[in-house]
Amino acid sequence: MVLRVKPEKKEERERIASALLRATVGLAAAHGFSSLGLREVARAADIAPTSFYRHFADMEALGLTLIEDLVGDLVEDWVERARENRTAHGALGALAREALAIVSADPELMRFILAERVGAIASFRAALRKKLGILWVGVSDALATDLSRTPASVPPWLVHAAVALLLETCSDALEEGPDRTPALIEPVMAQVRVLLAGASQEP
Amino acid sequence: MVLRVKPEKKEERERIASALLRATVGLAAAHGFSSLGLREVARAADIAPTSFYRHFADMEALGLTLIEDLVGDLVEDWVERARENRTAHGALGALAREALAIVSADPELMRFILAERVGAIASFRAALRKKLGILWVGVSDALATDLSRTPASVPPWLVHAAVALLLETCSDALEEGPDRTPALIEPVMAQVRVLLAGASQEP
């Protein structure tokens, strides 16, 4: 009654759920999430179509779990690693450099984030906005550090602009391919520089 | 031989093709382009499913025509109207203000642009990038005007940043709804101000 299932059984269950999530990310990067079917995903995850229902009610529920788990981890890692590896380019520069590293590490998941953030499914947009709030806080802190201000005094529209530029850089990196991402570092650093220079003149 | 079809017949043909494009924009805004089927679009355009083939080979061909025609017109209008209505906020400010007007006028088409620009269909991304090149030129000219420089001396990464901020504002406007878009004017103007202030300090 305390333990309902054996640890091995629980692990197996999580392994399959995780396989469904990863299969979805891969297929969505190729044809778009909204074109995916339950059977297609189940096939890619090597389970029977009917087994899908043991894990998710439908594709939308799977997508929301995907955002909660995979996207959540990605964003948390992004902010945390940038905090740990601050360089000469400042705290915001570290977030930009980390962005390119994350795109290289998991381009398919980044495609999902960028696409669904502005896609047609409202529940996904809302869930992603919530998860990207972690990035928002990280950017806000970075701006406060780089501008030598308190986080509270950094205007929201400035944070908003910085987040938009970081995500646009991720989009560029996806488009250019892994070989040519190093060439994107200098432009995004220049953008960060201009943003900070302009903001330091604001009241 | 010179005239193969009567003008009325040609108009009717274009009317149906246009109905297919508009139906697609509306449905894509609701469920995402990649989830759309040929029959669903034909139904919304009030033609028989088989008649679809008289106009487009498949949904991808329809999408590319949609970008070429509808998106092309929207972007051209955007830049042209901003050029005509420059205000106290400068040339880039006029592009920002016009962005909000365009979102209000055709939110469904703007959703299509924002979603497919970063979506999973590579041919759509490429076609949209090409069409948005018109906006790119407009932004480049605006920056040159506002910074009192020659267009050639405006660095590409600065144009890139400005375009990204404009499109992000369009995304915000879609999310907020038509009632609350006026509240977005001040933030985007502040972003434009910071960008110009920072850029004017660049070498």
Add this chain to the structure above:
DNA sequence: TGTACATCAGTGAACGCGCGTTCACTGATGTAC
């Protein structure tokens, strides 16, 4: 300890349905002479 029962993930068969596509046909319009 053994025995009976409960839980639950995975599955194959089966269903009705909408899909993309092919085909032959209609009817309006244009062309030839």
Add this chain to the structure above:
DNA sequence: TGTACATCAGTGAACGCGCGTTCACTGATGTAC
């Protein structure tokens, strides 16, 4: 002018196929006593 022929957009019937979903069953594991 009339007549015969060509072109072409639109359509209904029909096809095979994959979809989402329901259901009953299996077998492994946990629980009660």
